[in-house]
Amino acid sequence: MPTLLRRLALLALVPSALVWTGAVLEPATAAFEPNAPTPAALAEEQALDKMLAQRAAALAALDQRADVRDRQLLGRQAVLARFGYHGDPDNVRVVLPLASYSVSAAFGLTGPLWEAEHGGQDFGAASGESLVAVSAGTITEVADAGPYGLRTILTLDDGTEVWYCHQSSVSAVEGQRVDVAEPIGSVGSTGNSVGPHLHFEIRPDGEAPIDPMAWLREAGLAP
Ligand SMILES: [Zn+2]
Known part of the structure; x- marks a missing residue:
């Protein structure tokens, strides 16, 4: 088929x-x-x-x-911790004036070393120990101040004067704006001093000094 x-x-x-x-x-x-x-x-x-x-x-x-x-925050936190501040770095307002010290002559003492009452708090420290701005402000004086030795005056934004006396060196200049914890100089024994220490004064409105320890404690620190 x-x-x-x-x-x-x-x-x-x-x-x-x-x-x-x-x-x-x-x-x-x-x-x-x-x-x-x-x-x-x-x-x-x-x-x-x-x-x-x-x-x-x-x-x-x-x-x-x-x-x-x-990393910057951690670094900043570590720096602030050295100066007695352990909170949030963004909220820091006041720190201690130096990291390593021994509390020495207190405010208000009388004795042969002082003409009148001791107007500040002494912190014994090694010569060269770094001093820092306890709070943000402006450097209003850097000078040899006789018995106070080489002195830096930091004026805070609220008008409070902070005195750093007997310095061996200074690292801030008059008119300079400084931030909290910024180095301003170093511990020494210039002026009327028997050994390296920081004579530290707090003068509200640039007037009579008050107890720096009370001022630091009020700011939340434990000097
Ligand atoms: Zn003193």
């Missing part, structure tokens, strides 16, 4: 015909396949990738800045 044979022959051809048409047609139809990106979609995707990369870089930079700030 020639007709049947022809049909069988045609059937045998069908699979290869499908493969052949598929192989040839696929590239031609690819451009119209819904899942294939169009040039516009590709450009959009690339722009998105670029934006994401930029955002990742910005976040990394932000992280890095946060790290630096953390």
Whole structure:
């Protein structure tokens, strides 16, 4: 039966015909396949990738800045702790005038060393021990003050004068604005002094001195 044979022959051809048409047609139809990106979609995707990369870089930079700030804060915290302040560095208002000392002659004492009552608090310390601004303010005097020796006067923003006497060296100049805990000089034994120490005075409004220990304690410190 020639007709049947022809049909069988045609059937045998069908699979290869499908493969052949598929192989040839696929590239031609690819451009119209819904899942294939169009040039516009590709450009959009690339722009998105670029934006994401930029955002990742910005976040990394932000992280890095946060790290630096953390380290600075930790450093600042450690510095403030040396000067008796253990709270949040952002809230620091007052610190001790020096880090390493022994409490010596108290305020209000009378004796052969002083003409009148002892107008300040003495802190025995090694010569060269760093002195820092107890609070933010302005340096209003740096001078040799006779019995007080080399003296720096720091005037705080509320008008309180802080005296640092008998210094061996000074590191701030008159008119200079200083921040809390900023170095202003170092301990010495200049003037009427029998050994290296800081004679420290607190004078509200530049008037009569008050007990510096009480002033420091009132500021939350434990000298
Ligand atoms: Zn003194």
